[in-house]
Amino acid sequence: MNYNLNELSPQQEKQSTYKALKRLLKLISAERKNLWLALIAILVNSGLLLLGPLLFGHTIDAYIRTKQYQGVLMSGGILLCMYLVAMVTGYTQTKLMGGVGQRMLYTLRNAIFNKLQELPVSFFSQNKAGDLISRVNNDTDKLNQFFSQSLMQFIGSIVTMIGAGIFLLSIHIDLGAATLAPAVLIVLFTTVLSPWVKRKNAKNLKSVGGMSAEIQESLNNFKVIIAFNRRDYFRKRFDEANKENYKTAIGAGLANNIFVPVYGLFSSVAQLIVLLYGIHLISIGHFSIGLLVSYIAYSTNFYNPLRQLAALWTSFQVAMASWDRISQILLLETDLKQIESKEVPSSDALLEFKNVHFSYDAGKEILHNINLKFEKGKTYALIGPTGGGKTTTASLIARLYDATSGTVLLNGKDIRTFSAEERTRKIGFILQEPFLFTGTVKDNILYGNSQYKEVSDEELEKIIEDANLNALLAIFDEGLNTQVTSGSDSISLGQKQLIAFMRAVLRNPDLLILDEATANIDTITEQLLSTILNKLSKETTLVIIAHRLNTIENADEIYFVNEGEVQQAGTLQHALDMLLKGKRVS
């Protein structure tokens, strides 16, 4: 399946827009009450601001022209109260929406992170971590900015405009129509330009992701960069990514800023129309001065929010482009779903491959028609030249990927019918490159182990002793409490492999895969590991992938994996012959 977020098919993209809006509404459904309150506050606020000019015009015509100064004072008092209430409602909506935005940011980041936890290995091999980080941090924040700072202003501006438009038309229909004519042109202009503006912003957000991916890659590989003196190379790559970001930011800025001056120009034209047409109407006695003052205020009430809308519209386009990038992740589904148990030819083996073919991401076929059986309690070795397909075979056993065709059976059932919990309880995997999390040795060896989650240090030490792992623990200066950090240099690669080994053995799986798990461990410790493995339950099946043949001396069966074929190698000597020839021998 294509999981590359930057190369989704048009169908995947299209599907996302429809579902994305539905999901956005679902995401904020818990905020319904706050959204309603904020909406009421903004409606009151806009309503009060709309009533102001009417009262103003009335004061001029009814009190100022007739010199009734008490009436002027009363109107002034009312206006002051109205502006005070408008200030309170304005503040209330800002406060409410600030909270909504922050909670949405929190929910959204959790939702993306949880989705990332569900996605299969292929997703992570097709996307760069830096770009994903940018989506979790930067894109969600852009959406938050729109929600907390712009959404209600956006609604408020529209409400004020509609109200002002109604007043303009009801006071004088012809003058109203002439005043509103430039707005129609603005709507047309906005409709035509918006998709282009959104595209420019999407490009810019993508380049932010690209730059973040570049930083992440060079930080992860800084040792290689220094060792090979490739600082210039990475400097150049970063410079290119930065330049791309600069160019797209200029492009997005240009697109985003186009609305403000154009809206401004149309607003000024409208004011001019009001003034000229209004003076003409006064001169022929169809309009009063007070009414013209109100009228100018209403046209300002119409066009000022429209000017604001220009900036808000930009913020909306950025938010929509961000939301597209976020929902691309949220809409992805794992292709490694648990399927309904269906009738399959049962197998007496613990694990069996039946006519299994496999290719990564619809590329070249890596495994061709593999048939093999792993019995309970036996030890199997997979050997073969580099790139022959050993890790791929092991990955299919652990269901890191699904077979392209054919079936992998676990306990006689299709492996896809097991839940992830059941499967990982039954199958342990020590990877070629063990990964440790920041914490103590104890945290790391209990990672994903629900059985011993609550045990005390003393109890755990006893469990470790019973599993014959205490000699391994003794290698760490502070035992269980030795601190490790992810990707750290504070412990050696071999020590990392030992932690991964203890982690896997303590889970007591039915089948344990060791993929070059002792490649960085000295011979003495390796013998110790071999003893520990021999003492494992007689029920445990071992699958050992190794380049060093001494580690597989005790294997019950040896498979030779090369060019996507898995063949029984028979004796160790025969396996050695196969390795030396590089191809299978008959």
Ligand SMILES: Nc1ncnc2c1ncn2[C@@H]1O[C@H](COP(=O)(O)OP(=O)(O)OP(=O)(O)O)[C@@H](O)[C@H]1O
């Ligand atoms: N994630 C991947 N995407 C695409 N191709 C892959 C991926 N992982 C491995 N391959 C390809 O699959 C083939 C088999 O690789 P695999 O890692 O299974 O070999 P291996 O026998 O375990 O090698 P080694 O002994 O070096 O670990 C290789 O040609 C490799 O390039």
